[in-house]
Amino acid sequence: MTGTYRSILIEEMRKRQRKNPAYSMRAFARDIGVSASRLSELLNSKVGLSDSRATIVADRLQLKGKEKAFFIDLVQAEHARSKLAKKAASERVKAYLLDAKKISDDDFHLISDWQNLAVLELVDIPGTPHSFSAIAKKLGISVAEAEATVARLMKVGLLKEEGGRWVVSDSDSTTTADVPSIAIQNYHRQMLERASRSLSVDPVESRDLSSVVFSLDSTQLAYAKERIREFRRVLSQELAGMPSKDKVYSLAIQLFELKGDEA
Template sequence: MSWNTIAEFRVTSSKNPVKTRSMSKHHYRDYILKELERRQRKNPSYSLRAFARDLEVPCSRLSEIINNKVGLSESRAVNLATKLNLSASERDFFVDLALAEHARSAVLREMAQKRVQVRQEAFEKIGEDEFAVISDWHYTAILQLLHLDNFETSIENIASRLGLSLDTVEKSLDRLETLKMVTKDENKWVSVSQKYSSSYGASSEAARNFYSQMQNKAAEAMDIANRKRWDMGCTVVATDSSKAKEISEKIRKFRLEIMQELHSSNNKDTLFALSTSFFEVTERN
């Protein structure tokens, strides 16, 4: 995985991955408690009753959930994750954690447990914060937005320009600051110009999350109601399978050249995403 000022996303391998605490004890209740603690740091008088009100859950039921007296159904987990304003990857993990413990079907429980295991293995190698940053699209967008000319980098402006909630932007900036990718200077957020480059052997799950979200963003851009500028094309062609590696390398070089050209432009006033797809259509023998 490579992060730099043009936000090139690449999955690589590593012989010495960063070790973090084991996530085997990670629980969906952790997300609830973490969000409660965050709100109480901002407002010391913020109570569990106020938290329950904001989550639209009876206070007694929220207390039972936190104290492991009742579980969560899939629909309730999805609703609660939405109310907690979790990012896309965190929302999926939250729901999987609930399903892995409470799904009525043994098959659904087993499937969720496998997804949780994959995510936990990635956390162990790259850390939960790093996983979120490389798997949720808005982190890259926020970092790049800070490079726009004459842009007031307040939380309100960032939220408005990217169509995000204030809470999402605030939590994202906190996480980026923890990772030393942004800094706050006189109430303005600044992207640190230093390059960040690391190799993660278990980042394929993060890559899948990121590209899936970007595909969704591309679909949104084509919606006539959005009035966004877009240019997309798709060609299906018969070819020799042995050429796949060569073509992939040419696409990567092309993408880097275009991104470098865009990054060096003057009068930066907007963000565009360059997404290239090259994948096999037929089934493998």
């Protein structure tokens, strides 16, 4: 489930572009009742939406009931003029997200290997051949692994077959946050190992691995984590909405206390 109203707009535009490759940002701006320049500024967080404009956009998107209220609450949580209104909207957003669909840890055990999420992204790239051999070649895995991966994704309902092609059926699912899970730990461990491999074999112009060391008030760690999550969500949604995708990447941001093994 998305965490910003901009993410909802980007995802909706992306869906329309998948149905019609000629569908442009200008067309989307027209359809939701804003100018193309305004939409560009909006998606780049340079401007926001008023309550009245949020209602108009929600209606243009044909959002109904809880979905419409959620969209407007997201806008108010960011742009409401009073702190009280912002807080109230934020609380309603949190309540809505608690009810949002999540992948259970049992299901995540089936998809905790890195290639599963990579396949979900890969089959969504326009022009990607939908065959086990093509997936295997693109991701550097065996054909047998590609077959097993697709089977797992279909078993948990994240992938379905339509007209001889695989279609992502639930792109908004998330895992639990801040809850220990062997499956989730395994996934992150694999991604760190692949980042280490990229550091050794990929040219510097095709990767970005960096770190910074700084001190902070440990009571502000929750705030730092939320800012990182928000950055990750916004960036991934923005890039996902852009055309001409051809490869699958992983973005990993690590924030942890530096201490020795005996600490």
